[in-house]
Amino acid sequence: HYTTEGNHEGYVPWDEICPSTGMEASPGDLVGDMIYDRTAWLEEQYGIVMGCEYLAHGPEFVTRVRTLVETTSQDYQMVDYFAFGAQKLMGQDYFLNMSDIEYIDFEDPWWVDSAIDALSLGNYVEFAASDMLLLDKGATTLLYYNIGLAEDLGIEDLYDLDINEIENITVLKDASATALYGSKAANGVIVISRKPIMESTVRVQYNFTGNFQTPVLSDYNILNAAEKLEYERLAGLYDAKGAIDAATGLPLQYKYDKLYNQRYQAIAAGLNSDWLSQPARNALSHDHSLRVYGGASNLRYELTGRFGDTRGVMKGDYRKRYSMGFKLDYYIGTLTISNRTTYQEVDVLNSPYGSFSQYVEMNPYDRIYNADGTPNTDLAWEEMNNPLEEALLGSFSKSSSRTFSNSTDLRWDISKMFLLTGHFNVSSDMGSSDIFTSPKSQIYKNETDLTKKGQYTKGTSSGVSYNGNIVGTFNKFFEDNSLVSISGGWEINYSNNNGATTQAIGFFNDQLSYIGNAVGYPTDKPYGTQSKTADVGFFTTGNYSFRNRYFVDATWRTTGSSQFGENNRFGHFWSGGLGWNIMNEAFMKGVKKNFDVFKLRASTGYTGKVSFSPFQAMTMYQYMNDYEYKNGIGAIPVTIGNEDLTWERTMNYNAGLDLSMFHRRLNFTLDA
Numbered sequence: 265h266y267t268t269e270g271n272h273e274g275y276v277p278w279d280e281i282c283p284s285t286g287m288e289a290s291p292g293d294l295v296g297d298m299i300y301d302r303t304a305w306l307e308e309q310y311g312i313v314m315g316c317e318y319l320a321h322g323p324e325f326v327t328r329v330r331t332l333v334e335t336t337s338q339d340y341q342m343v344d345y346f347a348f349g350a351q352k353l354m355g356q357d358y359f360l361n362m363s364d365i366e367y368i369d370f371e372d373p374w375w376v377d378s379a380i381d382a383l384s385l386g387n388y389v390e391f392a393a394s395d396m397l398l399l400d401k402g403a404t405t406l407l408y409y410n411i412g413l414a415e416d417l418g419i420e421d422l423y424d425l426d427i428n429e430i431e432n433i434t435v436l437k438d439a440s441a442t443a444l445y446g447s448k449a450a451n452g453v454i455v456i457s458r459k460p461i462m463e464s465t466v467r468v469q470y471n472f473t474g475n476f477q478t479p480v481l482s483d484y485n486i487l488n489a490a491e492k493l494e495y496e497r498l499a500g501l502y503d504a505k506g507a508i509d510a511a512t513g514l515p516l517q518y519k520y521d522k523l524y525n526q527r528y529q530a531i532a533a534g535l536n537s538d539w540l541s542q543p544a545r546n547a548l549s550h551d552h553s554l555r556v557y558g559g560a561s562n563l564r565y566e567l568t569g570r571f572g573d574t575r576g577v578m579k580g581d582y583r584k585r586y587s588m589g590f591k592l593d594y595y596i597g598t599l600t601i602s603n604r605t606t607y608q609e610v611d612v613l614n615s616p617y618g619s620f621s622q623y624v625e626m627n628p629y630d631r632i633y634n635a636d637g638t639p640n641t642d643l644a645w646e647e648m649n650n651p652l653e654e655a656l657l658g659s660f661s662k663s664s665s666r667t668f669s670n671s672t673d674l675r676w677d678i679s680k681m682f683l684l685t686g687h688f689n690v691s692s693d694m695g696s697s698d699i700f701t702s703p704k705s706q707i708y709k710n711e712t713d714l715t716k717k718g719q720y721t722k723g724t725s726s727g728v729s730y731n732g733n734i735v736g737t738f739n740k741f742f743e744d745n746s747l748v749s750i751s752g753g754w755e756i757n758y759s760n761n762n763g764a765t766t767q768a769i770g771f772f773n774d775q776l777s778y779i780g781n782a783v784g785y786p787t788d789k790p791y792g793t794q795s796k797t798a799d800v801g802f803f804t805t806g807n808y809s810f811r812n813r814y815f816v817d818a819t820w821r822t823t824g825s826s827q828f829g830e831n832n833r834f835g836h837f838w839s840g841g842l843g844w845n846i847m848n849e850a851f852m853k854g855v856k857k858n859f860d861v862f863k864l865r866a867s868t869g870y871t872g873k874v875s876f877s878p879f880q881a882m883t884m885y886q887y888m889n890d891y892e893y894k895n896g897i898g899a900i901p902v903t904i905g906n907e908d909l910t911w912e913r914t915m916n917y918n919a920g921l922d923l924s925m926f927h928r929r930l931n932f933t934l935d936a
Contacts (some may be wrong), residue, residue, distance in 0.1 A: 292734030387585050420631045466558040473551040479544040479577040488630040489536040493527055511875040527629050527644070539626040540650055543617035559593070566591040578615035580655070585610050614661040622651040640836040649706040657702035658774040665695040669853035681739055688732040695725040698776045718771030719786070720779045727761035745812050752804040757797075764792035797878045815843030819869070827874050829881040839869025861924040868918070872911040883911040 487495060496502065502524045506515035554574040559565050572585040586898040589606035609799045625648070632652065667692035676684045701707070703718030704826045711717055735753035740749075767790070768782030801823035817840065824834040845860035846852060883905035891898025923932040 313906045354482070394767065416459075430592060447568075448741050466556065469555040471551075471553045471555075475549040475551075475574075477547045477549070477575075479541075479546075479882040481540045482623065484540060486624065486626065488539075489531045492628055493524075493531060497524065513677050535629055535631065537626070537628050537630060537632050539623040539628065539632065540620075540647065543579055543615065543620060543623055543655070544577050545579045546598040547577050549574045562595045564593040576615070577768050578620065580615050581613055581615040600673075600675040601691060601812055602673040602675075603671070606668070608667045608669075610665045613665045615656045616657075616659060618651045626651075626707045634800070649709075654702075654705060657704050658777055659700055659705060660777070661697075661699045661703045663695065663697040665693065667693040673674045683737040683739070684734070685737070686732070686734045688730070690730040690923045691728070692725050693725075695723075697721075699724040702777075703771045704774050713774065715783050718769065718774075718782075720768045720771070720777065720782060721765065722767075722779055723765045724762065725761065727759065729757075729759035729761075731757040747807070747809040747812075749807040749809075750804070751806075753802070755803075757799050759795070759797055762792065763794075764790060766790040795878045797826055799823060799827075811848070813845050813848045815841070815845070815865075817841045817843075817867075823872070825874055825911075826875070827878050827881060828911065829907040832910035835872045835913065837870045837872050837913070839871075839916075840865060841865065841867030841869075857926055860926075860928050861922050864920075865922070866917075866919040868916065870913050870915055872913050875912060879903070881906055 265455060280558065283885065308557055321492040358728070364922040403535040432548060502520045504520050507516040508514070509516045509519060530793055549572075551570070551574075553568065553570040555566065555568050557564070557566040566589075568587075568589045568591075570587045572583075574585075575581065585608070587606065587608040589604060591602065591604040594601045627644045627648075630643045632641050633649075640651045641650050641653060643650060669689065671687070671689040674684075678684060699719075699721040701719045703714075705718075708717040733753055733755035735751055737749065737751040740748045766779075767786050768779050768784070770783030771777065771781055772783075803819065803821040805819040806817065819839045821837045823837070826833075829834075843863055843865040845863050847858050847859040852859070853864070880903065882903070884900040884902045886902045887897050888901045889897065891900070920933065924930065
């Protein structure tokens with residue numbers, strides 16, 4: 265849970281959410297009482313102590329989590345992390361995949377579907393939100409590139425976009441930009457401009473990018489074999505404290521001394537296992553792109569193709585990307601028609617060597633391999649398993665996605681002052697994921713029922729989306745270099761996404777991983793997700809520039825969304841801004857040649873966003889096969905609809921400085 269210091273209406277401050285920071289009694293308000301009662305019940309029911317600890321975001325947070333995990337700290341039995349600064353740790357497998365926990369069912373009504381969908385990577389759910397998650401209005405909880413949003417807006421996945429096709433990237437965070445681009449841009453806008461197609465004869469451009477990665481294991485300051493054994497001795501692990509061995513009747517200390525001496529002698533003979541290097545490798549990644557383009561004055565074309573193979577430092581993983589596209593620009597007098605068609609495929613294979621944190625936990629005085637070269641499973645601690653044995657099994661985790669997209673743009677220069685533009689995009693995507701856990705996996709070492717060993721999880725997804733807009737613009741230039749600009753437009757967005765997951769258990773052969781070889785299911789039914797949304801918006805914006813020195817702009821937007829109650833479909837938002845182009849003032853005349861941009865700006869306005877599931881405003885029921893009646897199957901309510909559910913509006917303020925000098929060699933941006 266996270267809030268800022270401001271106690272905004274309807275939100276609970278930090279010291280009331282965290283029971284360890286002074287919440288000794290029920291605070292007396294509805295939400296605070298619910299949190300207090302929930303916490304008290306959990307502590308009493310499970311005999312636990314719940315608390316909150318604040319860590320500054322950044323290196324301190326990352327270092328603390330790494331230390332807790334890699335030293336197998338027992339300070340906490342369970343940690344629910346907040347998502348700021350966690351991306352690096354998620355990529356290094358320091359957090360548990362919540363979809364692997366048997367008793368968590370994300371189909372239960374208290375889970376927030378939108379948060380799970382937005383923050384999941386394939387079948388990996390490392391951050392989820394329940395109905396008790398409370399966020400401050402001004403907080404950005406987690407910044408991930410939203411692939412679904414990219415498809416809605418008709419742009420490629422930013423991770424897989426060919427950098428050689430990019431002209432420039434601009435990040436907009438002020439209220440004016442947000443009001444202009446709508447609710448999908450509530451946390452900011454990334455504007456990507458592609459390189460234009462130049463008039464020329466046929467040209468061929470090929471680009472190769474290579475990347476070499478090597479693991480820097482020296483950053484991990486862990487104990488060697490001798491230091492680990494001495495640490496255990498000082499901690500009292502080899503002190504029987506006078507206990508008697510029940511089997512022999514002799515002092516248990518004899519057994520402890522023998523065990524210590526065996527490990528000491530092995531270390532003295534040179535045993536110091538380097539576990540960290542076992543799953544690591546030097547990795548070479550390469551990216552190839554081909555661009556063929558040309559055309560005459562009224563027709564220009566571009567054909568692109570790309571292949572990328574990204575390898576990580578964990579053995580056996582890869583991310584392969586394939587894409588091709590075709591663009592055509594056609595000019596008829598003052599009318600320009602552009603069409604771009606793209607197809608993209610991404611194949612991902614996760615490392616069979618598991619999580620790197622497993623190797624950090626291993627004892628350096630345990631041998632890695634037996635004399636015959638097989639992984640050693642006779643380890644010092646019974647609860648530990650040799651992760652290298654897992655890598656030799658038939659387990660795998662892979663995923664694939666395919667996206668087809670077509671965008672059409674129109675531009676009509678009606679006159680020197682009037683311009684009309686239009687855009688329409690439609691895209692279709694399909695995805696799949698396959699995770700197989702071998703029946704020989706060590707996670708089943710205590711399982712005696714063969715029909716429960718081995719598991720296959722298969723996921724599929726599909727989606728269709730389209731969006732379009734029409735914008736009219738009036739521009740009037742004056743002789744004193746002043747400008748008046750007025751724009752108005754209409755837009756529409758639609759998306760329909762579906763996902764399904766099936767699990768099967770009971771595989772008798774490690775190499776026969778086909779899901780049809782399973783003998784049963786872990787639950788009585790598969791599960792899936794569905795999301796269907798639509799919105800329509802209207803906006804107008806006006807700008808005035810006085811002699812390219814002083815600027816004033818204003819924006820008004822009305823947007824209606826299917827995700828709100830029928831009584832409050834539409835929200836109204838506005839923004840206003842001021843700017844001062846300092847470099848064009850008379851007192852800058854002597855040094856102006858050194859400046860490309862020198863501008864002060866400020867803006868304020870209301871923005872709105874949608875932060876809940878697509879069907880939250882509707883009353884929904886679920887059929888239950890246990891409720892069978894003479895006239896059919898009974899259903900129970902899952903969500904209670906709210907026909908008055910409305911937009912979340914936020915007042916934003918922004919002030920900033922943009923500075924660029926020496927032909928854009930020095931660039932500086934300040935935002936507050």
